[in-house]
Amino acid sequence: MSVLFKNRKVQWFVVMLLAAGTVLLSENLLPSASKLAVPVVSKDEKSAPAPDMQPADSGKPLEKQAPTALSYRIAEYHMSVTYTPETRQLNGQQTLTWENPGTVPVQELYLHLYPNAFASKKTTFMRESGGKLREDEAKADSSGSMKLLSVKTVDGEDLTMRMAFVQPDDGNKDDQTLLKIPLPKPVGAGEQVTIKTEFLVKLPSAFARMGYVDDFVMAGQWFPKVAAYERVGTRGRTEPGWNLHQYHGNSEFYADFGMYDVKIQVPANYIVAATGFPVKPAVTDNGMKTYQFYADDVHDFAWSASPHFVYVEEPYSTAQIPGVKIKLYLDPNHQDLKDRYMYAAKKALSRYSQWYGPYPYSTLSIVVPPPGGNGVGGMEYPTLVTSWDASDKKPDLELERVVVHEIGHQFFYGMVASNEFEEAWLDEGFTSYAEDKVMESEYGVSPNLPVESSFITSPHTLNQNSWAYAGHDQYAENVYTRGKLVLKAIEKQVGTKTMDKIMRTYFLRWEFKHPSTKDFQNVVEEVTKTKWDDFFNQYVYGAMMMDYTVESIRVKSVGSKGAESYESTVLISKKGGNSPEVPIQFHFSDGTVLDKTWDGKESSIEFKLTHKTPVDWVRIDPNYSLVLENKHINNFMQTQVDTKWKIRWNLGIIQFLQAIFGWVAW
Numbered sequence: 062m063s064v065l066f067k068n069r070k071v072q073w074f075v076v077m078l079l080a081a082g083t084v085l086l087s088e089n090l091l092p093s094a095s096k097l098a099v100p101v102v103s104k105d106e107k108s109a110p111a112p113d114m115q116p117a118d119s120g121k122p123l124e125k126q127a128p129t130a131l132s133y134r135i136a137e138y139h140m141s142v143t144y145t146p147e148t149r150q151l152n153g154q155q156t157l158t159w160e161n162p163g164t165v166p167v168q169e170l171y172l173h174l175y176p177n178a179f180a181s182k183k184t185t186f187m188r189e190s191g192g193k194l195r196e197d198e199a200k201a202d203s204s205g206s207m208k209l210l211s212v213k214t215v216d217g218e219d220l221t222m223r224m225a226f227v228q229p230d231d232g233n234k235d236d237q238t239l240l241k242i243p244l245p246k247p248v249g250a251g252e253q254v255t256i257k258t259e260f261l262v263k264l265p266s267a268f269a270r271m272g273y274v275d276d277f278v279m280a281g282q283w284f285p286k287v288a289a290y291e292r293v294g295t296r297g298r299t300e301p302g303w304n305l306h307q308y309h310g311n312s313e314f315y316a317d318f319g320m321y322d323v324k325i326q327v328p329a330n331y332i333v334a335a336t337g338f339p340v341k342p343a344v345t346d347n348g349m350k351t352y353q354f355y356a357d358d359v360h361d362f363a364w365s366a367s368p369h370f371v372y373v374e375e376p377y378s379t380a381q382i383p384g385v386k387i388k389l390y391l392d393p394n395h396q397d398l399k400d401r402y403m404y405a406a407k408k409a410l411s412r413y414s415q416w417y418g419p420y421p422y423s424t425l426s427i428v429v430p431p432p433g434g435n436g437v438g439g440m441e442y443p444t445l446v447t448s449w450d451a452s453d454k455k456p457d458l459e460l461e462r463v464v465v466h467e468i469g470h471q472f473f474y475g476m477v478a479s480n481e482f483e484e485a486w487l488d489e490g491f492t493s494y495a496e497d498k499v500m501e502s503e504y505g506v507s508p509n510l511p512v513e514s515s516f517i518t519s520p521h522t523l524n525q526n527s528w529a530y531a532g533h534d535q536y537a538e539n540v541y542t543r544g545k546l547v548l549k550a551i552e553k554q555v556g557t558k559t560m561d562k563i564m565r566t567y568f569l570r571w572e573f574k575h576p577s578t579k580d581f582q583n584v585v586e587e588v589t590k591t592k593w594d595d596f597f598n599q600y601v602y603g604a605m606m607m608d609y610t611v612e613s614i615r616v617k618s619v620g621s622k623g624a625e626s627y628e629s630t631v632l633i634s635k636k637g638g639n640s641p642e643v644p645i646q647f648h649f650s651d652g653t654v655l656d657k658t659w660d661g662k663e664s665s666i667e668f669k670l671t672h673k674t675p676v677d678w679v680r681i682d683p684n685y686s687l688v689l690e691n692k693h694i695n696n697f698m699q700t701q702v703d704t705k706w707k708i709r710w711n712l713g714i715i716q717f718l719q720a721i722f723g724w725v726a727w
C-alpha cells in the first residue's frame with residue numbers, strides 16, 4: 062500500500078514550522094515535484110482491443126500461464142461471482158482445494174472473512190483504526206460484511222454446524238474476520254481437502270482497500286480465503302502450523318501461493334480488470350457479461366469493474382521480462398494521462414526486473430479509481446495495482462510515484478511474499494527503498510534522507526506485529542520510512558554495488574518462499590562476509606536511531622605572547638546506536654578546517670586540538686552520511702558565545718533547513 066505522501070509533506074511542514082519557531086517558511090519553497098519534467102512516451106494512438114474481446118482476436122490465447130510452477134501451489138480456487146450494482150453485493154461460489162504442505166495431519170481449515178472487518182464499529186479493524194485508514198475515514202455507508210451461506214465437503218456434508226469465528230490476536234468476540242472449520246477427517250501431510258462454499262459480500266462504500274464509488278467497484282479481500290500454513294523452516298518455524306491473524310487496523314496480508322480460476326459476472330456494460338489473464342472472451346447473456354480469469358503462482362486475487370473504464374493496453378518486453386501486457390483501466394478523468402501511467406509502469410517493471418529478478422507474469426493491470434476512490438487507491442494485488450484516484454486533473458509526480466511503488470510490491474509482496482501481519486517492513490520498507498531508486502533513476506527525484514530521518518520521532522522495532530504499533534502514523538513511520546532508512550544505512554556502509562548484490566541475492570533466493578527478517582540478515586552477512594548482529598539488534602530488532610551530539614567545546618590559551626596557541630577540548634557523545642564511522646568537522650577561527658573520523662565504539666570521545674586559533678565550531682556528520690541520525694539539531698555547536706544554547710538552537714535549525722532545501726550536498 063502507498064502512504065499519502067502529500068499529506069505527509071504538509072505534516073512535515075507543520076512540524077518544521079513548530080521547530081523553527083520564528084523562522085517563517087513559504088510552502089512554495091519546498092521542492093515541488095510538479096516542477097520536474099515528466100518524460101512522455103511516444104504518442105501511439107493505436108487503439109487496443111476491447112478488453113472483453115481478448116484473446117479472441119487471434120483465436121488463441123495471447124497470454125499463457127507459466128509452463129512450470131514457480132511456487133508451491135498450496136491453494137486452488139475455482140470461483141464464480143456475480144456483482145449486483147443495485148444492492149452493492151457479491152454473490153459467490155467457491156471450490157477450494159487445500160494441500161497440507163506440512164509433516165503432520167491437519168484437523169481444521171481457517172478462512173479469512175476479511176469484509177467482516179467493516180461489519181460494525183466493534184470489529185478489531187474498526188477499534189484499532191478508529192474507522193480511519195491513511196486519510197480516509199469510514200462513513201455511514203462504509204459498513205461491509207461477508208456471510209457464508211453454505212460450507213460443505215465435496216460429499217455434500219454440511220460443515221456450518223462445526224465452524225466458529227476465532228480471535229487469536231485479541232479475543233475480541235465482535236470480530237468475525239477469521240473462521241475455524243473443523244474437518245470431518247484430518248488431512249494428512251501432502252494430502253488435499255476440498256470444500257465448497259457459497260458466500261454473500263456486502264461491499265462498503267470505498268474504504269480501506271475495498272468497495273464502490275458510484276458504479277465503480279474494487280473487489281479486494283472479497284472471497285473466503287484460506288489462511289497461510291507455514292512449514293518447518295519457514296520464517297524460523299520449528300513446527301508446522303497455521304499463521305493465524307484477524308484483520309487489523311494497520312496490517313496487510315499474508316497467504317500461500319496457489320492458482321485461481323475465477324468467473325466474474327457483471328452488467329453487460331461493465332469492463333472488468335483482474336489478477337491474471339482472461340482465458341476466453343467475455344460472454345454476454347441476458348444483460349450480464351461473464352469474464353473468466355486465470356492466475357497461478359499468486360497468493361491473492363483481486364478485480365475491479367466499471368462501465369466507464371478507458372482501456373489501454375501495450376505489450377512490453379525486455380531482456381528480463383519475457384513478455385507482459387500492461388493494461389490500464391483509467392477513470393475517464395485521467396484518460397489523457399495514459400502515457401504517464403504507461404511510461405511509469407514500463408520503467409518500474411524494467412528496473413525492478415533488471416535489479417532483482419524477472420517479472421514472470423504475462424499481465425500487469427493498473428486501475429485508476431474515480432474521484433473519491435482513494436480508499437481503494439494506492440494498493441497492490443498480484444499482477445494488479447490501483448493508483449491514486451483521478452480527482453486531480455494535473456497530478457504531479459505523485460502519480461508516477463504511486464504506480465512505481467505499487468509495482469515494487471509485485472516483487473516484495475507479490476513474489477517474495479513477506480508476512481505483512483508480522484514483518485510488514487520486509488514489504489513496505491523494501492518497496493519504499495526500491496521505489497526511491499526508480500524515482501531517482503527515471504525521474505531524477507532524490508529522497509531527502511536527512512529530513513525523512515528527522516521525522517522518525519517514535520522509533521520501534523521493525524520486527525513486530527503490525528497492530529503492535531501505536532496508530533497508523535507510528536506504523537507508517539517505522540514500517541515504511543525507518544525500514545527504508547535501515548536499508549539505505551546498510552547501503553551507505555557497504556556501497557551501492559554490494560547493496561545491489563544483497564538485494565538481488567535476497568530476491569532470487571527467497572522469491573515465492575516467505576522469508577523472515579533473519580533470512581534477510583543472513584543474506585547481508587553472506588554477501589558482505591561480515592556479521593551484522595550489532596546493526597540488526599540495534600536498528601532492526603531494536604528501536605534505535607543514531608544520535609551523536611556535540612556536548613561541549615572548551616578553549617584555553619596555551620601559547621605565549623607573540624606565539625599564540627589554543628587548546629580546544631571538544632566532547633562528542635553517542636546517545637543512540639552505533640556507526641562504524643562518525644565524521645566530525647572542526648572549524649578554527651582562522652578558517653582552518655579539520656576533518657576527523659571516530660569509530661563510535663565508546664559512549665563518548667574527547668578531542669584535544671592545539672592550533673594557533675581556537676575551534677569556533679564543530680559539526681558532526683557534515684555531509685549527512687549517517688542516514689539513521691534523526692536528531693541533526695544537536696550535531697552542531699559554536700564556541701565563544703554567551704547564550705550558547707540559544708545560538709546552538711538557531712544554528713541547528715539553520716543546518717536543518719539547509720538539509721531540507723538542499724543548500725548543501727550530501
Ligand SMILES: [Zn+2]
Nearest residue numbers: 062063489492
Ligand atoms: Zn506499499
